[in-house]
Amino acid sequence: MQSDASDKFKDVHGHHLIAGHYHESDTYLSKRLEGMKDWLITYTLDGEGYANTPEMEAVCRAGDLMLLKPEVPHQYGTRKGQHWHFVWAHFSPQQVQHMWLPTQEIYVKTIENTSVQRRIYRAFRKIIVDSTERGTYWSELCYNALQEVLILLAQRHQQKLDARVEEVLLLLSQSIREPWKIEGIARTIGLSPSRLSHLFKEQTGHSIIEALNQMRIRQAALLLAHTDRSAFEVSQDVGFHNYNHFMNQFRKYYFTTPTAYRNR
Template identity: 25%
Template sequence: MRLTITYENHIPINAFRWTPSPELEPLHYHSSLEIGLCISGSGFFYFGEKRYRVAAGDIFIVNNRELHIAQSAECDPSTYIFINFDPRLLLGEEESLLLPFAYSSDHFDNRMTSASPLSAPIGALIEKVWYELDAKQDGYLSMAKSALLELCVLLLRHYSTGMSKLEWKRMSDSFRRMRPALAILEERFREPLELTDMADALHISPSRASHLFQQELGRSFKDYLLQLRINEAKRLLISTNLSAADVCFESGFQSIPSFYRLFKSIAGISPLDYRSKFSVCAIIENTRQ
């Protein structure tokens, strides 16, 4: 389920307090980036097939593609402060600030626990953004934006420390170099796309574009496009009631037999088995066990 995010101010930042339901609700995604701070209680936070236990002080990072939902513990409801903001806000300041949100879902830890040394300063900045947007004192938008940018700089420095300077520079350069092609892929992966479309976006030859995909992303253009389509199929299977055939075509596949074959080769199970295993109802049953 896609949520439409609207912003109350000309600077595209929202902040709000929220207590999730103890009943597990459908997973959703939205075009905004999101950072959440659990300020009390306990429960779970779901990101697609991943599930995290939640405690006060934990921080969660959500990009604009990943399905997610929080759930409160029945006898200890959790309360969060969430910040939503438009990715273009960071792009207009310093595009490297987007790097922590350009994660690969399968290998990324969305949770920063309260035990992390960075949890307290980031949590304080989340609370500051919420306070400024709620109190609306003179200059509050500038203060909220300033706190958000500081927060994102801390995230950038945190994730960059796990790599050598050379590795981080390579990742940053790769992000900048490939961004035009990746933007087209994320927007149009449901359509028929060819390597020549990527070459045109990057203003290079198709052979050079093929080399860049392999060199910078560690996979071919076809493999990257296939993964986007498989991820979309997973999202539709667990968040909608569409038939497997409809999921096939909505995800960009042109043939139902090839969809079933490719999905199983990557996910390890068939599309319908995937729905049975990771649907909201299945997650609820697993939680109760």
């Protein structure tokens, strides 16, 4: 990971992206007295790393995403007495929307949600494979996966939801057709039903069942607008097994019937 090594990884547009998966002892150190032209992003899987600039210091532990800004003198490596297991990528700032990038020289965010952690790691694996294989449209594939990571990071910064509430929302969105019960969701999350219900309502303003119904009705509205499926079929598609209940919920959110909504 020397500062000049990435030049040979430039694509046809002059932008470069290089990525890897490292497991390093506490002798690992990378030092750049003049900084670098690209961004560095790391995601720590295990152990501890660190990064220093003249103005900032940061420690990276399991679940931490770190971004290191271009043109800033820095060094980073494994903390003494530790190992550092992490995935990383250097990327061109010209290829990423600036709204997804932090302003700090070093930015570290802990990702507590286990589903989001898995999603970020899968995105890094895609970047590593595509940047190594360099097949057709490899750069576009890499930057799509990288932007997914950056958007997930920005989402964590904006929402500030408890990781367990995020897990519930993801669980519901992945399986909106399931006949969910609070007790089953609470067992999956690892909280009592009463504690989970209180936490979810406190953070979102809705009960879990209300949130699930909103997801189902939003999806139903999209299906009604963009497919030829009947209102009854749509109700089944999104998880309502009682058509009258579906009708009542649809009126609650859209103030009209599913059929009238489609015609309108």
